[in-house]
Amino acid sequence: MNRWVPLPMLGLFLLAAALPSVLWMGGYTYLGTEVMIWAIFALGYNLLLGYTGLPAFGHGAFFGMAGYFLGATQKWLTGGLWLPLAAGVLGTMLCGGLVGLFVARRRGIYFSLLTIAFGVMFWFLVFVLDAWTGGEDGLTGIQRLSVTVPGAGGLALRDNVTFYYFVYAFFVASTIVLWRIVNSPFGQVIRAIKQSETRARALGYDTPRYKWAVFTLSCGFAGLAGGLYTLARYGAFAEPMSLQQSGNVVLMCLIGGGFASFYGPVLGVVVFLVLRDVLSTLTDHWMLLYGLLFMGIILFLPEGILGLIQRARRPTRFHDTQAAEAARTGDTPSGEAPGPAPRGGG
């Protein structure tokens, strides 16, 4: 159980499952659904940012385009729910794969510049193709149809609480899949690429191919999240594709500590969405606070909240490898009791 679903993850899942009963009291379910959707997006994106070290800055475009693929499929091709959702994911992965061909050979600033440019290009495409996308009006009239789950009967997704659990299923699945990816040999390679791409290549890995694969994968998760988001709002809009919104997912990963921990993005999503909700009711000019917050985090908390917690937890800088090794294997090297566990948890 530990290898597939570590304890913290389990706790997270249980909490998310129980949330609607809390939210009902005064919050609102929709926010919880939004959190999970963005968490899927952010976790997938963090594969790229936190694990491979590739600062992609136009990913909002992928999040947004999924909605148009879903909408177009539902309205004009097949109707239904599963096929459009699949179309959302696959269409996005296709575009991601194409863009990936251009960007996989770059890194650092150049990589960022290119992802920005492509992201904005997709944004403009939405307005140019307004016969299909509805332009700035968005693609409305999308439906949350009922789905029949074998064994569980029909689920009327129009009900917000039912929809919450529908999204929850995807959230659980995505998190587990991503955890597996991160802890697989593939995950090892991309972490090596982040540390030093030259060294990884020297070891014989075809790094551009791995970078392309990570990019496309992250787009797949973005596509899933984007499709779910479109269902949540009954419409596909261009707003998440703008450059500004693309920065949001980066901030989410950063605040939460995506560089330091697998769960960082989830925490970041919660903080960000709640903050946005609260700030915008407090003042008209919340964007100013938001921008200042952004700057402050970069300057003072670049490793994010979880990174900070991790750093605080480490009692000494001195790292006793023998004791750590002993703690892991249970052996005692020379009859002494094993020392404190160095650092655990994701």
Next chain:
Amino acid sequence: MDTTGMDSTRGRRTGKLTRRQVLTGAAAFGAGVGFIGPWRRAGAQAKKPILIGLTCDATGTFADSGQADRRGMILAIEEANARGGVLGRSIEPRWEDTETDASVAVRKAQRLIERDRIDYMIGALSSGVAAPLSELAQRHGIIYFNSNSSADTVTNEKCQRVNFVWDANNWMFANALGPLVAKTLGTRWFILTHDYVWGKNQTAATRESAKKVGAQEVGELLIPQGTRDFSSQLLRIRSAKPQVVMANVAGIEQTALREQAYEFGADKDAAWVFPQQDFPDLVPLGPKKAFGYFCTTWHYTLNEPGAREFTDSFRKRWAGAPIPVPDNVSCNGYLATRELLRAIERAGTTRNHEVIKALEGHVIKDTFRKYPSTIRPWDHLVGQMIYLARTKRESEMKERWDMIEMVADVAPELASPPQSASKCKMQSVAETPVYGG
């Protein structure tokens, strides 16, 4: 950044120190999301206020107009409260900035409905915002008054049983314009089409109107969004020598177009007709650059019954506002709000089915203009009169806001689209979810 390589891998694999991790995650996830909640819990009082959500823009292209819209609404609410409220309950506004963005609007409207539990919703200037909001409203059954957007679709293909549209729409502006322009300004028309949904709809309506009045289209140009440079378009217009330029262009592109037309002297090449003009967009231009003719529904200088009193109360209430006089936008906001509250009184309940029935077919006599308006039951469009107006020359203006002069008008029966042409297939009242009451 994590630089300890192997250890980080091992660290992630083990499940050690889970307690703190779980607590952190739990605390964040739960507390964060549930945090907003308990503040909003409604008390158990018998006479809780009626909450109206105002979905008005404060940022984005329509920011100025959005705020004018809101000022009208607030005035109506305050007047109602001064009279003792509606059905013995006071009215409370809940305002959200929809940022002239459909996606943001949907999100905020969702919040208003689910978290604040508003009873009714009023607002929207951009047609892009109005359509998804009306769909959202229909899903919940919450009555939505679209105070100021003029898209045709919301009263045709996208009509909803809970949605009521208060501004005249593109069809009306084009059709009122057609005969008036052909008669007074000329029949050789050059069309400029703002290349997005609104502009294209407008041009379609203009063409329909041209056919009816026998006007000839001597040329058309598409103006893509983001165009800042109109020198080539102005050149083309000059060489086509039309009598009238039908400029179906809005927003900042219209502002830039006016600026450059004035600079080039092109404003004298032909009679420029803008299909409709919201007053807040004219103000920053000033009389010289706000040249031309346009359609509108109202202005405070009209000498009609009720207009003076309304203007005085508005001026008193909003003395420091960017536009301290009522205009077509704020008048629509005011009337929409006022009529909603009156309908609730007539229905005797806040339950949506009854209020909808109280609204359909109702004739509004005190519209501060020449003719009364009617809330048409088959498409929920408020049938009203249209004025053709032009901007006054500076020498004619009595004060800064006195920019408009009405040149001609069209009565509601002629101005409004006939029922036979309606593409609206509304859900029945029974199909609409019950809300309120």
Next chain:
Amino acid sequence: MPEAAELVTHLLNGLVLGLLYAVVALGFMLILGTMEVINFSHGVLFALGGYFSLSLAPHVGWWAALVLAPLLVGAIGLVLELGVRRTYGRDPLFGLLFTFGAALALEEVIRIVWGARGYTVSAPAFVAGPFHLGFLFYSKYRVLVAVLAVALLGLVWWFLERTPYGAIIKAGAHDGEMVRALGIDLTRMRSLVFGLGTAMAGVAGVIAAPMWSLKPTVGADAVMPAFIVVVIGGIGSFWGAVLGGLMVGLVSGLSNLVVPRGSILVMYLLMTAVLLWRPRGLLGQKSILEL
């Protein structure tokens, strides 16, 4: 079939636009090349230049505003750099994100100070209106824009190529450590470059304001092409920025003639084409930013 007058007008528009893009892109690239920072706030600083000139011009006249507004913007740039400098040497993402946050905050400041609505800015009186050149009417102001842009580009070129401090900046971009070892204050140099780059954005904003009108988001119209110009022209090359700017401007202007709704997209197609042919940009130099 478009007439000659129209074709020439569009070409000229494209040229003027291209020169303006070159000025914006050059400022952006100076910062990028010297400090490896993607300055996201470049667009909003462009807008601020325009807004400052809007407020100053009625009091001191247009020419004075043309000088003062960029100075104010450059000062803001210097303040920003105080924060940005903490991100040097780290993952380039941090510099980018910091300036991104600054862009959001500054845009909101514009809204607070000047309001959310758009403003039209008049061209100064002596260049208002069109001039007649045979079959062609062309806006006098645009000619002024072109002249000013060329002058600015020339000024910057002269500074970089012909002054000792310019040489230091070029050296610093190439090898910071060496420059420091030679005893030159790298910190001060970087501040200067940041201030200079942002001031260029500011002056471009002043010049563009009468053409483009002012609204809080007008910066986005300037910064997006800047990214593309830099990618096309290549990082680290002065002539790359100029050439890239001209190409983007001309292509944009011409496509306005043929397929107006795609004119923005055409820029990206151009960028893609250039990248396929020359992955480093047309005149880009090999740098550590690449694989």
